[in-house]
Amino acid sequence: MGSLGVLLGAFLTAAIIPTVSSKTGLNATYGETITIPCNNGDNQPADLVFTKWKYTTKDGVSEDLLVKQSQKDEAKITAPDSYRARISISADSSLLIQSGTLQDENVFTCIVVTVANLKEYPVDVYVHKRPSAPEFRNKARRLEDGKLMPLGECVALNANPPAEITWVKNNKTLVADDKTIVIKTSVTKDPVSSLSTTTSGLQYMAGKQDMTSKFACVVKHVTGSDQVSAPESFSIHYPTENMSLQVLSAAHIREGDDVTLKCQADGNPPPTSFNFHFKGKTVSVTDSDVYTLTNVSRADSGEYKCSLLNNDNMGASATVTVTYLDLSLSPSGKVLKKFGESLEVKLEKNASSEATVSWTKDNGKLDKLPHFSPLTYKHAGLYTCAASADGIERTAFFDLVVEGTPVIKSLTKESSKDGKKKVLVCVAEGAPEPEVQWSVNGTHNKVPYAGGFTTYKLTIVPSTNLTVTCTVSNKLGVNSRDIDVSSVFKEDSEGRTDNEGDKAAVIVGVVVGLVVLAALGGIVYCLYMRRRQGTWKTAEKELGNSEESKKLEENNHRP
Ligand SMILES: *[C@@H]1O[C@H](CO)[C@@H](O)[C@H](O)[C@H]1NC(C)=O
Ligand SMILES: *[C@@H]1O[C@H](CO)[C@@H](O)[C@H](O)[C@H]1NC(C)=O
Numbered sequence: 001m002g003s004l005g006v007l008l009g010a011f012l013t014a015a016i017i018p019t020v021s022s023k024t025g026l027n028a029t030y031g032e033t034i035t036i037p038c039n040n041g042d043n044q045p046a047d048l049v050f051t052k053w054k055y056t057t058k059d060g061v062s063e064d065l066l067v068k069q070s071q072k073d074e075a076k077i078t079a080p081d082s083y084r085a086r087i088s089i090s091a092d093s094s095l096l097i098q099s100g101t102l103q104d105e106n107v108f109t110c111i112v113v114t115v116a117n118l119k120e121y122p123v124d125v126y127v128h129k130r131p132s133a134p135e136f137r138n139k140a141r142r143l144e145d146g147k148l149m150p151l152g153e154c155v156a157l158n159a160n161p162p163a164e165i166t167w168v169k170n171n172k173t174l175v176a177d178d179k180t181i182v183i184k185t186s187v188t189k190d191p192v193s194s195l196s197t198t199t200s201g202l203q204y205m206a207g208k209q210d211m212t213s214k215f216a217c218v219v220k221h222v223t224g225s226d227q228v229s230a231p232e233s234f235s236i237h238y239p240t241e242n243m244s245l246q247v248l249s250a251a252h253i254r255e256g257d258d259v260t261l262k263c264q265a266d267g268n269p270p271p272t273s274f275n276f277h278f279k280g281k282t283v284s285v286t287d288s289d290v291y292t293l294t295n296v297s298r299a300d301s302g303e304y305k306c307s308l309l310n311n312d313n314m315g316a317s318a319t320v321t322v323t324y325l326d327l328s329l330s331p332s333g334k335v336l337k338k339f340g341e342s343l344e345v346k347l348e349k350n351a352s353s354e355a356t357v358s359w360t361k362d363n364g365k366l367d368k369l370p371h372f373s374p375l376t377y378k379h380a381g382l383y384t385c386a387a388s389a390d391g392i393e394r395t396a397f398f399d400l401v402v403e404g405t406p407v408i409k410s411l412t413k414e415s416s417k418d419g420k421k422k423v424l425v426c427v428a429e430g431a432p433e434p435e436v437q438w439s440v441n442g443t444h445n446k447v448p449y450a451g452g453f454t455t456y457k458l459t460i461v462p463s464t465n466l467t468v469t470c471t472v473s474n475k476l477g478v479n480s481r482d483i484d485v486s487s488v489f490k491e492d493s494e495g496r497t498d499n500e501g502d503k504a505a506v507i508v509g510v511v512v513g514l515v516v517l518a519a520l521g522g523i524v525y526c527l528y529m530r531r532r533q534g535t536w537k538t539a540e541k542e543l544g545n546s547e548e549s550k551k552l553e554e555n556n557h558r559p
């Protein structure tokens with residue numbers, strides 16, 4: 001039966017001109033069973049003699065695969081070894097090829113032979129293979145600002161047809177411009193499977209803004225949606241372009257302070273070591289950006305610079321100003337001068353800026369220093385000068401002592417109120433504080449010494465006329481003065497004068513009293529006369545008049 005069919009088929013093929021349908025295409029999936037329909041599945045003509053499948057390679061080599069005569073019959077496989085084990089025919093005459101490969105990209109033709117006709121249905125088979133997920137390879141460790149550098153490679157393995165690779169930055173496609181973006185793509189074919197591997201290398205000129213950029217590759221393939229690699233970011237290196245030098249200290253740097261200089265530089269990676277230049281010296285600091293000047297003096301004022309270790313031209317500078325204030329006072333400390341001498345005070349100040357000066361004497365503020373010629377005892381005291389400039393304060397002082405021989409300024413006498421005692425008052429000037437000696441015994445007291453003055457008092461009860469001497473002395477000298485004092489027991493002394501004064505006062509009092517009495521008598525008489533004439537006047541007036549007279553009477557009774 002089978003051999004008959006083959007013979008018949010061969011005969012018919014030779015005898016009848018075949019009708020060839022237009023070729024259709026079929027996309028199959030690599031590795032899966034390829035199902036090739038015959039005339040789109042419509043292959044049961046009533047006078048079917050047999051169905052046959054053959055294939056033609058791209059090189060034009062044609063071979064038969066199988067023949068099937070009727071539904072009940074087994075298909076007769078005549079295929080070469082490459083297909084023998086993998087092919088079969090389905091009930092609707094479709095050719096099934098297991099585990100499709102790229103070698104199956106041929107034209108498969110279904111030949112339907114009937115008694116009257118021979119029809120051919122060719123199908124062009126494509127076997128598609130989706131590429132593997134994109135792989136990012138040879139990722140650059142860093143990029144440099146403004147420099148075209150390889151960023152990485154993207155690989156899409158084993159595809160058919162070959163995959164297409166594009167690059168995206170922040171999800172926007174990068175378009176090659178051969179200057180800042182260079183993309184080189186290559187496709188290789190596996191000699192065994194014929195599958196294609198697409199490799200795309202991106203060279204990219206980064207800018208500082210790319211510090212935050214994310215790069216990825218996109219693999220496009222006919223088999224479905226795009227596959228995107230995991231986004232990658234890069235460290236963008238750039239050299240130092242800006243530097244600054246900071247002086248880390250309070251507003252005013254004073255002598256003795258420590259001053260820290262801090263050098264800062266941009267760039268990625270930022271420099272970590274610097275040179276500091278000052279006063280013709282260069283100091284290198286490693287893994288630090290600070291340099292500290294200790295115990296600065298005014299000589300350290302000036303310009304300081306820092307620079308990169310390998311490039312003195314890239315640097316920054318700052319000015320350090322050390323403030324100072326020198327104060328020199330002449331005289332100073334304890335100053336001992338004689339009364340009447342003169343004193344010249346000299347104040348010298350040397351400061352980094354104009355200094356303000358104020359004076360105090362014994363803690364009291366002075367508008368200005370007094371004129372010390374000639375010196376008096378009042379000039380004595382502690383003089384303090386305070387100067388300030390740039391937040392620095394200095395003080396200086398002198399303690400002026402004015403000394404002089406004591407001098408008695410006055411010696412007077414007074415009587416006590418009761419006239420029984422005499423008080424002698426001796427006023428003396430001198431420093432140090434003089435001591436007093438009286439030539440007679442008595443009760444002594446004194447007013448506290450101040451401003452070179454003191455007042456001594458001696459209370460005595462002289463029984464006879466006396467000459468009393470007040471003697472004042474200090475280490476520098478002695479001064480004395482005499483005063484005559486008369487006895488308190490004599491009527492003709494000063495005490496008597498007092499008594500006469502009292503008598504005179506009494507006489508004056510009596511005379512005044514008589515004059516007043518006379519005047520009052522006149523007034524009373526006048527009032528009496530008016531009262532007699534004015535009885536017609538009101539009661540109030542009466543009352544007033546009666547009160548007036550009462551008062552007058554009272555006054556009249558007074559002595
Ligand atoms: C600071 O320097 C001055 C002189 O410039 C010196 O007299 C002083 O002893 C120094 N002080 C310290 C703490 O080193
Ligand atoms: C003063 O009094 C003392 C004793 O208190 C006496 O010795 C002295 O002589 C008296 N001097 C005179 C001058 O009276």
Ligand SMILES: *[C@@H]1O[C@H](CO)[C@@H](O)[C@H](O)[C@H]1NC(C)=O
Pocket residue numbers: 465486487492
């Ligand atoms: C005391 O002095 C007064 C004059 O001041 C004189 O009249 C009197 O006689 C004197 N008395 C004696 C005891 O010397």
